[in-house]
Amino acid sequence: MADLVYTAITSLDGSVADADGRFDWAAPDEEVHAFVNDLERGAGTYLYGRRMWETMRFWEQDSREIDSSPISRDYAGIWRAADKVVFSSTLDGVTAPRTRLVPRFEPDEVRRWKLAATAPLSIGGPGLAAAALAAGLVDELRWITVPVVVGGGTRWLPEGIRADLELVDDRRFGSGAAYRRYRILG
Template identity: 55%
Template structure:
């Protein structure tokens, strides 16, 4: 199985802008459906505290008048295991979720090797640790047609990664999906 880092990012490479907002990254239905199709193979999500706090809203989506793609993603998210790496978070209220106080590369490597499906690592800060440890196998970026000028970089800024393009897809509204294999781990 693979450890996959996936993110929505601005064209200039940020997951949030300088004010911490990512409203500009909300996917349209076609992009959301493509994300759902890719995420169906994920059995476990690895998150840092901030990313988990952003994503845990999916636990309660699906009983209202949300679009079908949102309800589908909520089901995908709820059906997967979640591991949150945090030294400050002591517990969580979402099912199928555990908290680990530290990110242990050897434990993550063993988890990925034993997993029945792909494992996703969410959030650029936690992903940077996995990139530095040489754990990330694939990168999927959905580049949104906006330049935000700064914020949190999607990929580590202090690390060179050698990537091999596996797939690309342009969506009508301008978002572009780029799927890469990490062909050489961090140097």
């Protein structure tokens, strides 16, 4: 059975976007971006809600921004090589290769995917991750904090969820960002 992993880059106070919906302050520098590439390299399938899909599909297209950086080109290759599942009842379709649209999140279906998968599944976006956490599907949390406090916004973890965790890895970066990897126990 493959793990379902939730990775987020957040402010120190736990937001993935500030109160205005901005997340430009979370853009990783080259050191952090290369580290994220290595984290994501093994993912076989990405699970996204509509909003996260709309953000991440940037990596599907060729662009000067991607082409100008070896680290960005590497990430684009990693992302393009993985399967993607987009959960949305409002999208009419998705046109990116290796991507399929599913109208709603069904925990039992995701459990079956985990059982059948040979590589980890990565879940992106706090709304979808909240549903997966509530269903007991998430096996691991990967948390990168950047040295900024935004004072509110979209939280990376939902309220009302309790989980015992085991710290299995941590790292500091030159920018002041920090990484922590937790296994969810039981």
